[in-house]
Amino acid sequence: MKKIERMKELINTLNNASNAYYNQSPIMSDYEWDKLYDELATLEYATEIVLADSPTHNVGYSVADELKEVAHNHPMLSLDKTKSVEELIEFVEDKDCFLSVKADGLTTSLHYINGKLIGAETRGDGVRGTECFQNVLTMKNVPKEIPYKNELIIDGEAIIGWDTFREINDKLPEDKKYKHPRNLVSGSLQLLDNKEAASRNMRFVAWRVIKGFEHKTPSEDLFKAKDIGFEIIPILKSPRINQKEELVILLNQIRESANSHNIPYDGAVMAVDDYKIADSMGRTDKFFRHSMAYKYEDELFETVLTDIEWNTSKTGLINPVAIFEPVDLNGAITTRATLHNITYIKDMMLGIGDRIRVYRSNMVIPKVHDSIDKSGNFNIPSKCPICGQPTRIIKENDSEVLVCENPDCKGKLLRKLVHAASRNALDIENLSESTIEKFINLGWLNSIQDIYHLSDHENEIKSLEGFGKRSVEKLLTSIEKSRKTSLERFLYSLSIPLLGKSASMMIADSVDYDLDTFINEMTIKGAEYFRYLHGVGDSLINSLNIYWKNHYSDILQLANEFTFDTQKSIMSKTTNELENKTFVITGSVNHYQNRDALKADIEAHGGKVVGSVSSKVSYLINNDINSISSKNTKAKSLNIPIITEEDFIKMLK
Secondary structure, three states: HHHHHHHHHHHHHHHHHHHHHHHOOOOOHHHHHHHHHHHHHHHHHOOOEEOOOHHHHHOOOOOOOOOEEOOHHHOOEOOOOEEOOOHHHHHHEEEEEEEHHHHHHOEEEEEEEEEEEEEEEOOOOOOEEEEEEEOOOOOOEEEEOOOOOOEEEEEEEOOOHHHHHHHHHHHHHHHHHHOOOHHHHHHOOOEEHHHHOOOOEEEEEEEEEOOOOOOOOOHHHHHHHHHHHOOOOEEEEEOOOOOOHHHHHHHHHHHHHHHOOOEEEEEEEEEEOOHHHHHOOOOOOEEEEEEEEEEOOOOEEEEEEEEEEEEEOOEEEEEEEEEEEEEEOOOOOEEEEOOOHHHHHHHOOOOOOEEEEEEEEEEOEEEEEEEEEOOOOOOOOOOOOOOEEEEEEEEEEEEEEEEEEEEEEHHHHHHHHHHHHOOOOOOOOOHHHHHHHHHHHOOOOOHHHHHHHHHHHHHHOOOOOOOHHHHHHHHHHHHHOOOOHHHHHHHHHOOOOOOOOHHHHHHHOOOOOHHHHHHHHHHHHHHHHHOOOOOOOOHHHHHHHHHHHHHHHHHHHHHHEEEEEOOOOEEEOOOOOOOOOOOEEEOOOOOOHHHHHHHHHHOOOOOEEEEOOOOOOEEOOOOOOOOHHHHHHHHHHHHOOEHHHHHHHOOOO
16 A cells, blocks of 8 residues: 555656646756656556556547447446435344445446456446546546456446535636536536546546455455555444444444545445345345445534525526525535525524524535524615616515516626526527626627627627637637527527426427427417417416517517527427326436426426425326435325336326
8 A cells, every 4th residue: 555655646746747847847857757757667567556647657638529328237226215224224134234435426337357447437327328438547546557457347436526626616607617516527527528527636436346356245345446546435344333323423434534535425325245145135127235325314504694695587586695604514615595585584584693504405405494593684675786776575476576677687687698598598608607797797798689799899808808819719609609509499598487498398399399480370379379288378378478579579680690400309299198197206317318308298298297295296206216205205105106207108108
């Protein structure tokens, strides 16, 4: 281990010296550099270990055309989950087990033959994943060569530490920031440019040897991997692991270990430490039975509410945000959390200066749990924070909300343009919220259409602070690229009240994605034409008609800026197969692109999707049927069927 640590020191020193030599000024002589290089080469020869960023085996950067889909050489399944310590103890019984950190990243498998790394792939759907070999080669903690010459397959988690996550996020505009290191590493591992991937400082943390070594016990094989240069997941073993008091202590220790090793985590894992017993326990279609994931209860942290910030949305809603003294929420320093609406604030009796308790919901989204002091000391602004015009409190879905009624409010305009440029709308890369705000203030942007004439201000933009020739060219190229769009994206980009992604998709699909057909139907019949579509009721029809009446000419002018792709949606034609059936969707999806796509398909077949489980729900869709999540538990208590995506798809056949 001392040799490996020395190798890491040498690699760091040599790479820093090389960077200084080529990009700044030399920090050591050629003689010193060669001496350290020779020492590193000697150690690599002696140990038969070559770490990924070694200057003796530099990675050549390249840009791939695509990332290939590959079939796994072994099942890569998930784990059953629990929040109960007692259930963990039941799982252990009298078996020899160990406890480890459940890292929160992207599951990845590495493949070595004859001591050399020859392949790497993501988990994907458990049967097929995405090849990510070139990007894994950029991970500084992944050995490229090892002394073990037989075949070795080792699974683990590709992660990005909280420090790197915050560093990257700090450089991004608000609308481009990542919510969690998991999202960042997922995108990073699938970049086509591995030089850019290298800049993300990804790590691989091994948690199971699939093939290779003596294959005595899972924990022994992991420690063997550690001995030859791999970073492994923190592990704890104890003869009293089946006793509640001891287990609670170990679970807390594992949590602390994850934080000290800068590993984003979403729980712990209890695993059987015997291959024969583990194999005999079998598996389901979704998870292995040899291990169980433990989900920590949301931990509450006390802080002080210092302010309530009010932000104007594209619809004129002025949304409250809690501002509180910085607090460390399981590795993420947090100062803000949404407060949703006025009723939400009143119900919790929040007040400025109150001691409050906050948490990260599902280890991701910061939320205010309650107020300790319950002073109710807060003010509702009488003027819009952006335009300064009067505000008004209205009722919306049984909640009090604050609105700005000024149609020319720059806050509304900013939110509308940010929405129009977003990924699910016109998808204009390199057009950040801060850039849009700056251009609005300069008078260059007063509508979506103005975005497509920013080239008229090219020289002026280049003269602005923070804008170079290259960045301006990238921005204008992104704008031009977005001119090819689809009717559903176009409709969604308009910020028509009550018209979301699903309804935009259904409306576009109903007219075969043809703009002229849409215009013709709206002109002759109005939005009433779309009433047969599930989810298009009186409110949306009225909203569409009002928008069309007030913005008809604007829509036509804006449409002239685009070339419309008339490809068919993946969504089926609308039917009534699921009429009078209500669904709740939870957990990850495998067959659909995302939950929104599944929701759109349900609605296209006459069904309805709601957010919470109640007696009125017909089905809960969850690929992890045996989960003990709150939604699964409630569904079982109400005798509501829990079905998988596959079950749902069969319903439509």
